[in-house]
Amino acid sequence: MAEVMQFGVIGLPMSSKTTLFGALTGAVPDAAGGGTRFTIQRAIVDVPDPRVDVLAAMFKPRKVTRARVAFADIGGLQKGMGEGGLSGELLNTVALNDALLHVVRAFDDPDVPHLEGSVDPARDIAMLDNELLLSDLVIVEKRLEKIRDTLRRPIRPVEREAHEAEQAVLETVHAGLQDAIPARDLDLDEATLLPIRGFQLLTLKPVVIVVNTGDTPPGTGAALPAYDHRKSAVVGIRGRIEMEIAQLDPDDRALFMAEYGVGETSAARILATCYRLLGLHSFFTVGEDEVRAWTIPIGATALEAAGTIHTDLARGFIRAEVVSYDDLVALGGMNAARQAGKHRMEGRNYVVADGDILHVRFNV
Ligand SMILES: Nc1nc2c(ncn2[C@@H]2O[C@H](COP(=O)(O)OP(=O)(O)O)[C@@H](O)[C@H]2O)c(=O)[nH]1
Ligand SMILES: [Mg+2]
Incomplete structure (x- = not known):
């Protein structure tokens, strides 16, 4: 397992990526947002876990160490990009993540223009998903072509066998992608996927659809779009409010959260969801020196x-x-x-x- 789990915030331009990144990390967005250029900002944050606070109060250690995760705010994905396949640094930056946080705008605000002219989260989710799907399709097709070439030549039986195993799983994935089925939805186990793990297919990654409902509390005033896929979840957030909360010091934060009826921060909810999708959980070590949370696979x-x-x-x-x-x-x-x-x-x-x-x- 990697030292620190990496979560990438992706979405169409102006979908609230940087706002969500701020809500997750406490970062203050700079004025120039919403662009279509490739941009990236990263931050490493502690995983909130109230159990660590309880243990720290019990053992009064010199040091408290929480689990840590890395977030990246990845700007630059947009409509039409998947066609020729994503490439270069943008593709690498997205592909590097353990899970994706796909953020979508669901709030109305005449002051915030929408690139598609209207607010329609289901449409926007499908639009970006389609680009990721096409990008995977290009990668899979290129690799299949290469394998076919190799198999035409005389090669050692072990190599042939390995290539054929890889070809079989790639063909399954390819057929799925052509039917617009993300690779994560195919019922492929870890052993089957092993030969193609290295390709870091985007549609194989667990994804949290983060729906920014603006100032309206999600689930009450604002209905969340359905997203019925494997290794996926939908989480609603009040983007701007949560970003502001994340910038406060802990005392003010508690007051502000009570005032706005925010029970748990979206950072905590999203991280708990990521842990669940990735099959991770925590154990603790305690003592006078240190109380510490550790992340391991279930x-x-x-x-x-x-x-x-x-x-x-x-x-x-x-x-x-x-x-x-x-x-x-x-x-x-x-x-x-x-x-x-x-x-x-x-x-x-x-x-x-x-x-x-x-x-x-x-x-x-
Ligand atoms: N009214 C309102 N505007 C928001 C909210 N969240 C983000 N915005 C605005 O939406 C625009 C795009 O947000 P940003 O996070 O920069 O999107 P990005 O391009 O995906 O990084 C900015 O003008 C934000 O101020 C929200 O909860 N309510
Ligand atoms: Mg941005």
Whole structure:
């Protein structure tokens, strides 16, 4: 797993990409927005997790370290671009992400012109999706052509076999794309996808459709468009308000959120959605020195979790001492958890649960 998960904000020009980026990172947008040029700005932010705050209050460590993720605000995608295939730095920048945040405008404001002349989120989502689909189609076709060339020549049987496996999955993906089915919607497992992982197909990436409903709370006044695809979700946000909230210091933020009836920031909701789509969750390490959140794939073992902390911990792994977050908080502390028998010894194959507090015993 990459050190830091990368999430790319994409959308048509003037779709609120930079506004969403501001809501996610606290960045203040500069005046020149909404262009069609390729632009990129990046930020790394802490993953909000109220459990970390509770643990920090309990252990009063010298240092609190949260999980971190990287966001990129990627400007420059627009109608008509996918035809010849996206290319260069723009394609690379989009392709590099673990998941995409596809933002779409759903608010009316006479002061904000819409490139298509009207506000129609479903149309705009389909428009950008189509460009991504076409871009993938170009990549897949080029690669298929190359494989066919190679297979015409005499090559070693192992190589032939590998090329044929790749060809088979590419042909499945190609047929899907031609029917406007994103690659993520095909029922292909990890092992099947392995030969084509390196192509970083855009329609294979998990996607969160972020609908900016303006000042109207999403789900009440503003209906969210449907998006029935695999590894996808729809999240509504009040873009401008959330961007302003993100710029406040924590005390003012709580007041402002109460005033506007924002229960949870969109950054928190979107990140939780990304974690779910990517099959990720968290475990914690605690102590006087540091309380820390770690991100691992759901299903990862104690040994793999240990390796995330440090390779030495995996190499010399003896056992993991585990308390669940809920038990620890319910009992009020580590000693109480021990006395209540909630402090367990687990071996290397133990599958770590979300919220587990781990202490790895090791020997190197
Ligand atoms: N009324 C209103 N305008 C917004 C909101 N969010 C963004 N905008 C405006 O929409 C325009 C495009 O937003 P921007 O984030 O720059 O879009 P980008 O081109 O996709 O980066 C800007 O003029 C924003 O001020 C919102 O929630 N309400
Ligand atoms: Mg922008």
